[in-house]
Amino acid sequence: MEKGRSSTLSTPLFFFLFFTLFLSYSSLVASQNHHNITAVFSFGDSTLDPGNNDRLATVMRSDHPPYGRDFARGVATGRFSNGKLVTDMIVTNLGIKDSVPAYRDPTITNHDLLTGVSFASAGSGLDDLTANVGNVIHMSTQLTDFQQCLNRIQSTVGNATSTEIIQKAIFSVGAATNDMLFNYYDLPTRKAQYSLPGYHNFLLRNLENFVTSLYKMGARKISITGLPPIGCLPIQSTVGSITPGPNMFQHKCVEEQNSDSVGYNANLQGLITRLEASLPGAKIAYADIYSPLMDMIVNPKKYGFEQTLRGCCGTGYIEMAGLCNSMSIPICEDSSKFIFFDAIHPTEAAYQNLANSIQKSVLPYLVN
Template sequence: MEKGRAISIALFFFTLVTVSYFSDLLVVVVVASSQINPKNYNITALFVFGDSTLDPGNNDKLTTSLRGDHPPYGRDFKGGIATGRFTNGKLVTDMIVSSLGIKDSVPAYLDPNITNHDLLTGVSFASAGTGLDDMTANLGNVIHMSTQLVDFQKCIARIQATVGNATAANIIQNAIFTVGASTNDMLFNYYDIPTRRAEYSLSGYQDFLLRNLETFVKVCI
């Protein structure tokens, strides 16, 4: 990859086949990111979309049971505070920005304490319980993937207002984008509550999710 070339990396987490497979995937992602020097490739920020695997607290103010702002979540996070992350410590995206030397962790876009300066190096729009199927977000009363894109556009406007259009364009062009979604679609909509199973075969529903993902990525990047 040439120095200065725009970098856009989409991480697609689909059906969680086994916990060990998922863990191995996260390890691979972190190791790969640790081998990239952000100064060599002009990596500016990390923008994150998806579900609970990447949500650092966007659900904290929602009227939903899908919230991680309570113990035992966060017990190994800085200060032992439950931030809304569905983990005892950092998310993989936190590890990525930390290993790249961008910042220590990726904040939630809907965090009321977020500043325009925080946006310059990236934020997460992810919402626990959401999916590539709008029906999945409806079930959990959480943030739709399409709404995450709307928030991203608002984020861009805030960045432009802070540093100007030219610098904002450089930040977005050289940012890493991650997308982690569809586990909830399969678990909730297809297997747990077989809403979509009445409409689609397994392969048919997977194709439906892939089409939604393709559309999302085209709009996002």
């Protein structure tokens, strides 16, 4: 009698527990994999450029070895790294596609556009002078390319579906590093015209106009990347080592430039708050790359890095773009031990850490 009662009660209890666990697991999987993001479009500089410069008459190209040596089939696509960029990793993790292609790649089809492309151009910036120096694609021209892209999408799926794709897409904007490098520090053209706060304000006004234009073209989910610790880029620590001062003959981070980056990023966050309040329905997120990159530099062993202020290519102190080529000797054997691949740009391993950080801090806000 007691045995029968125990058996009768345990069976529904078992199924109840099983069903509860099943629902919990299903909810967890759904929360991890379900999202309404349709595409990722990117604008800015080399950190987001997968090869838009490949057919330009510019030195700001990376469509040659050793760039891309760890990319699919070892192809140098025009990405300034040994492998994928952050946006490539994000679209993969979102299950959208394997990578974000360059809009100016002649093989891109209208179908490719539906899930996003990049309009970014290595060497570009928020200051038109920056793109002029490198003979690359201006930010305003990137907007023109996007309008052309919109027209192609509309002709493919119609206006209603096109609007839905754009409103549910993530727009990634990353620029200003080249402006500071080319026009304020190493080629101080703007330094003769602006104080540091004045130049920062000039760049942020241009960024505000750019984001507002994107909004008018339908963008609603926008991620804006801040400045990295510019003083820790290998090229800047090298310049600092030959400049009279506390770091002369030493490869160390230029703390003043890092402090400048922190100040810019603080102002950028203020701008984002104001922009989001003034653009109904917009979600605008600050993508912090300063903190995670600085943590990699200060705590390299935590991430498996052995080299922090020297790139993988050649000496690692000055080589980038055309100077980083198959004749640059030596080329490191294992890029994953280096934070930087050339004198400015991170390795795929470093980009992966940045992507992980952005996935935790930015995507939850834009996806929901």
